[in-house]
Amino acid sequence: MIxxxxxxxxxxxxRRRSLATLLAxxxxxxxxxxxxxxxxxxxxxxxxxxxxxxxxGHLTIARRGFFEEGSLKxxxxxxxxxELARLTGLLQQQSDITVIxxxxxxxxxxxxxxxxxxxxxxxxxxxxxxxxxxRGIGLPKLDATKPNAxxxxxxxxxxxxxxxxxxxxxxxxxxxxxxNALDLEMLKAWDTGTAATNDKSLRLPLSxxxxxxxxxxxxxxxxxxxxxxxxxxxRASLAPKLKAAGFDVDIKTWVELSNFYRQVKNLFDxxxxxxxxxxxxxxLMSIVNTLSMSVMERVREIGTLRALGMRRRGIVSIxxxxxxxxxxxxxxxxxxxxxxxGTGITAGQFTYTPPSSxxxxxxxxxxxxATLASTLALLSVVSMIAACWPARRAAHIEIVDALGHV
Amino acid sequence: xxxxxxxxxxxxxxxLISLTAVxxxxxxxxxxxxxxxxxxxxxxxxxxxxxxxxxxSGKSSxxxxxxxxxxxxxxxxxxxxxxxxxxxxAARAGLRNRAIGFxxxxxxxxxxxxxxxxxxxxxxxxxxxxxxxxxxAEQRLAEVGLVDFSHHRPDQLSGGQRQRVAIARALVTxxxxxxxxxxTANLDxxxxxxxxxxxxxxxQKQGVTFLFSTHDxxxxxxxxxxxxxADGQIETAPxxxxxxxxxxxxxxxx
Numbered sequence: 294m295i296x297x298x299x300x301x302x303x304x305x306x307x308r309r310r311s312l313a314t315l316l317a318x319x320x321x322x323x324x325x326x327x328x329x330x331x332x333x334x335x336x337x338x339x340x341x342x343x344x345x346x347x348x349x350g351h352l353t354i355a356r357r358g359f360f361e362e363g364s365l366k367x368x369x370x371x372x373x374x375x376e377l378a379r380l381t382g383l384l385q386q387q388s389d390i391t392v393i394x395x396x397x398x399x400x401x402x403x404x405x406x407x408x409x410x411x412x413x414x415x416x417x418x419x420x421x422x423x424x425x426x427x428r429g430i431g432l433p434k435l436d437a438t439k440p441n442a443x444x445x446x447x448x449x450x451x452x453x454x455x456x457x458x459x460x461x462x463x464x465x466x467x468x469x470x471x472x473n474a475l476d477l478e479m480l481k482a483w484d485t486g487t488a489a490t491n492d493k494s495l496r497l498p499l500s501x502x503x504x505x506x507x508x509x510x511x512x513x514x515x516x517x518x519x520x521x522x523x524x525x526x527x528r529a530s531l532a533p534k535l536k537a538a539g540f541d542v543d544i545k546t547w548v549e550l551s552n553f554y555r556q557v558k559n560l561f562d563x564x565x566x567x568x569x570x571x572x573x574x575x576x577l578m579s580i581v582n583t584l585s586m587s588v589m590e591r592v593r594e595i596g597t598l599r600a601l602g603m604r605r606r607g608i609v610s611i612x613x614x615x616x617x618x619x620x621x622x623x624x625x626x627x628x629x630x631x632x633x634x635g636t637g638i639t640a641g642q643f644t645y646t647p648p649s650s651x652x653x654x655x656x657x658x659x660x661x662x663a664t665l666a667s668t669l670a671l672l673s674v675v676s677m678i679a680a681c682w683p684a685r686r687a688a689h690i691e692i693v694d695a696l697g698h699v
Numbered sequence: 700x701x702x703x704x705x706x707x708x709x710x711x712x713x714x715l716i717s718l719t720a721v722x723x724x725x726x727x728x729x730x731x732x733x734x735x736x737x738x739x740x741x742x743x744x745x746x747x748x749x750x751x752x753x754x755x756s757g758k759s760s761x762x763x764x765x766x767x768x769x770x771x772x773x774x775x776x777x778x779x780x781x782x783x784x785x786x787x788x789a790a791r792a793g794l795r796n797r798a799i800g801f802x803x804x805x806x807x808x809x810x811x812x813x814x815x816x817x818x819x820x821x822x823x824x825x826x827x828x829x830x831x832x833x834x835x836a837e838q839r840l841a842e843v844g845l846v847d848f849s850h851h852r853p854d855q856l857s858g859g860q861r862q863r864v865a866i867a868r869a870l871v872t873x874x875x876x877x878x879x880x881x882x883t884a885n886l887d888x889x890x891x892x893x894x895x896x897x898x899x900x901x902x903q904k905q906g907v908t909f910l911f912s913t914h915d916x917x918x919x920x921x922x923x924x925x926x927x928x929a930d931g932q933i934e935t936a937p938x939x940x941x942x943x944x945x946x947x948x949x950x951x952x953x
Contacts, residue, residue, distance in 0.1 A: 294823070294829075295820070295824070298812075298816075299811065302811035302812070306810070593805070594807075594810075596807075598809075598820075598824070599792065600766065601795070601796065601801065601820060601824055602792050602795045602797070602824050602825065603792065603796075603824045604788070604789050605792075607824065691769075692769070693763050693769045
């Protein structure tokens, strides 16, 4: 109690110095939390984009080896119609799966009659695809009543001069290696969100791709689970059931399949660690510096307290409490700054275009109570630890020297 | 509230403070500078004793050893019969808190605490409840005539008032002895006189043992026993000055 009283009053007595330290901590705290709030929203946006926009769902099931060799020899990894029916039937027994979407990828040339260019496409069941995309991310829908109609990525549509209703032709090789071509009606254009795919992507009905590749099967089955289901946990639960049913398959999560998400997350996590390290050092040095000055100014006081019978650990606790108080108060000011700036920036509806993105995205910052609380606890502990060095020095000053200090 | 020693029958054969062949050297670089040389000294309960001598004679060193804030280079320091040589830092801190009150030349009040909180401090350090500490501190502040200044901070008090607060703080634990280093050196003549009178009154009425170093002739006139130090040694045998011997014949002289 006496330690807290002395800590608070000495902080107030040296309020100008305390304020400078508090602001250093508060700004560092706000920097950490604003960045954490920003990348939280970025991760969330990328997650929604990967799961619902790219259509990766939670899990993708394919024959063992498909993820390594499937693009070279797709014919080896096709689930036949009967296998698909059996697999789908098994998956439908899982009540937490909301979408079961068989998929077949294809690449080839698309032409408007005058110009031909390459395309990559995903064939999927229109109903399943439309439910997969339901998350309000602005994607147009496939039309189950139009088996020869598909979506064309924006830049590809622009290159081909195609508009909704335009007739195109797709060319490719069947799985057996025969050349094949089909008419394609453009339903709508859509923005894939990434510059790398926006000039070459199609979304097509599964039946269309099956006809194009001359097969009745699919190479993958994508599963979307209910909200909040953890993909890794879902895989761990599903894998033994599929094995027991005789399916020799690999199951990948959306994180494993989304290179872009992983790369962005790794980069931002690295930047976050770098920022956190800087703030950590700034807080540590601010506290050490402030309390070292405080110790120097209060040598006689320390000697007096020791003469009056205070033990060394009592002296340590005075400065440790002072450090922790500075840390905690700095973090509280940091919370105010974080909430005010975070809310203000989000309300300002600023936009920016991230690298490799095809369109501007809103700059929004999430306020994360758990991160605020854990940063507060961590920086308070860091402050207390930082205080220990000058505090221990104070506690070991010889009483006679301290009393004679001017 | 009285000195615990005054409520027990005195034991003449066991002095309150006993120094046996005590020496103290300070190391200045490679040179050992002697501050005290082979000092033997007993101080009885209830005494009002002054250490007198020129600067550098060893007064402060002797007070530091008796106040248990320093350790002798050799020799024994006994407090109430207890040899203090084997005590670790925490035990010495506890003993200082229980048995010794300090009054410093520069008052050494904690600037961010009020007069009352400063007086409560030794009891707070001891772990007494706030209520008990407050009651004891208020009583001691009343005894030094500062009850109306309880909530003043040290910088709102005069020098004399600060030294009175320091005296109240020294007494609040009912110590066996109050050690005072030049308690009137920073006070004007009139205030110094009042502080001397206060200490003497507490000594006579409550039997508190006082040991102080001083250059102040008024203080020397007031003591029961004067210890003269020169070059780290007690120069003459303890004696009662003429001026006070007649006045304090009933005092606890050694």
